Amino acid sequence: MPQGRQPHLLLVAGARLLEAWFPGIVGELRAMGAVDLDLSADIYWHQGGGVTRRPRSTLHGPAMSRPLLERTVRKRVEALAPVRIRDRTTVAGLATDAAGTRVTGVRLQDGSSLAGDLVVDATGRGARSLAWLAELGYPAPPTSVVEIDTRYVSQIYRRDGVDPGWGAAVVVDEPAAKRLATALPLEGDRWIVLLTGLTGLNGETPPLAETDRLAYARSFPSPVIAELMAASEPLGEPVTHRFPTNQRRHVERLRRFPVGWVPLGDAVCSFDPIYGQGMTAAAMQARALGASLDRTGRVSRRFARRYFRAAGRTLAAPWSIAVGGDFVYDGTSGPRPSEPTSSTGTWPWPAPPRSTTTRSR
Ligand SMILES: Cc1cc2nc3c(=O)[nH]c(=O)nc-3n(C[C@H](O)[C@H](O)[C@H](O)COP(=O)(O)OP(=O)(O)OC[C@H]3O[C@@H](n4cnc5c(N)ncnc54)[C@H](O)[C@@H]3O)c2cc1C
Incomplete structure (x- = not known):
């Protein structure tokens, strides 16, 4: 799975389903180093020219790498009596x-x-x-296909005792820039920092080299992710991924x-x-x-x-x-969702629904 090296946030509903199927699995993930995040209070979120308030919530989820999640689920599945997993089988x-x-x-x-x-x-x-x-x-x-052509560049950093005062950060640039930066904690005292842009929609493509990425992160409306990068040691090389289309069968x-x-x-x-x-x-x-x-x-x-x-x-x-x-962005092509939708917000997270609905075709 090539995407396994990119950040993978597990939403609360997903964590709750896993816990229901495999009781104790969230605790097990934490014991392996996954970081418990209150997905409201622990997240620094800069979007639309300001930072959101961070009230405490009951929406907790473990933040970790995809391989840690995958390994842990796999072990639980393997332990089910009738299950046999065949490796390297196509x-x-x-x-x-x-x-x-x-x-x-x-x-x-x-x-x-x-x-x-x-x-x-x-x-x-x-x-x-x-x-x-x-x-x-x-x-x-x-099949519905909505073209976006987004590019991911991710880099892992050692935490090095850096405490930025938040558990994870999301900085969404103004809509015209079509780009976003995020930092998520990983097991093993690490961060993963993602810079992404809607390249295919005439947005920007994040650079690869560490110094260029740092300069790029500094050009976002909030400096917090650039500050984290500057204070932390990169581990290994950056990893890229290109994602062409939303696709629903x-x-x-x-x-x-x-x-x-x-x-x-x-x-x-x-x-x-x-x-x-x-x-x-x-x-x-x-x-x-x-x-x-x-x-x-x-x-x-x-x-x-x-x-x-x-x-x-x-x-x-x-x-x-x-x-x-x-669909907030000029150039997005494909069928619009037919359901009334709150597409009045900015990528990536739409604003709360208003009383109007969008045109559908
Ligand atoms: C860059 C990126 C970032 C993402 N970030 C997130 C995130 O933050 N949170 C989130 O929830 N999701 C995220 N996703 C989505 C997530 O990766 C997928 O939705 C999820 O992995 C889907 O699981 P799946 O089992 O359907 O497919 P996959 O995880 O793709 O697994 C398919 C499996 O099938 C195997 N396979 C394929 N063909 C054969 C064959 N012929 N025989 C045997 N085996 C075969 C493959 O080897 C692979 O193991 C991200 C995706 C990308 C691309």
Whole structure:
């Protein structure tokens, strides 16, 4: 997962779902060095020409690297009695019954196959199984694509006893600059600092070299992130990532599909990452999947339809937040969200809803 080296903030809803599935996991993450953040009181947030107030809240979440989260969840999953994880195994296709109406497992790259009542495609935004289903004559789900072309440059720093007086910081530049800086704490007494810009929308591309990045961070409306960078020692090299489009596959509108197959996570919906919604949205789809299976009792067309509808409902709000925020900028292209949305704010976080709604098409 190339994006694993970029900052990954777990939203409160995601942390709560993980805790419900794996009791004690948030404490375990803290014991491994994850930093507990009050997502209101601990965050210095500069946007629209000022700093937001920071009242205490009950919205707490652990801040850590994606690999720490991944390792910890993986250990918990591995400990579940019937689970077996196969490392270094590539799925190369779907196995189906003779009529091609039911998925019966997967074919592996080494030529072997695995049987299964239900195949969940969680292969990320590429959703490999869609190409295999197309070969069997199944249509792809209708897909909304909103182009943004955002560039990430991230660098890890040693904390070195620096206490800036906040737990994490977000500085959103004026809308015309189309750029943002953020600093999040990581386990191991480290920070990760992200500079990002909407390059594809004629915004800026953050520079790579440390001195250039420092100068760049100093040009933001608040100096706090530049001050943190100047006081801390960089560890390793900066890491870049390019993210082209918000992409939502409307599985809730799928009419023809084989029984025994469902997609989940980025395979269904992949958002502008600056909103930090991907992992939480994937967890919410997993909850919808479990509930749909519990409700219908077996893998059937009815089960899949129920899950597709539930996943669609779950994704409507985060999609509208991400896409609504992105449409503030000239040049954003693609279908606007059809739901009334609060897209009157500035990227990346829209302002609270007003009484007016945006035009939809
Ligand atoms: C730059 C960036 C920053 C982000 N920041 C955040 C954030 O702050 N907070 C947040 O919640 N989300 C964030 N996200 C989104 C988050 O990374 C994704 O939403 C999340 O990882 C989706 O999980 P997934 O399991 O669906 O897909 P992935 O995490 O992409 O995992 C897909 C997996 O499938 C495997 N795979 C692919 N093909 C095959 C195959 N044929 N056979 C076997 N395995 C296969 C891959 O190796 C990979 O392990 C960010 C994304 C990016 C790009």
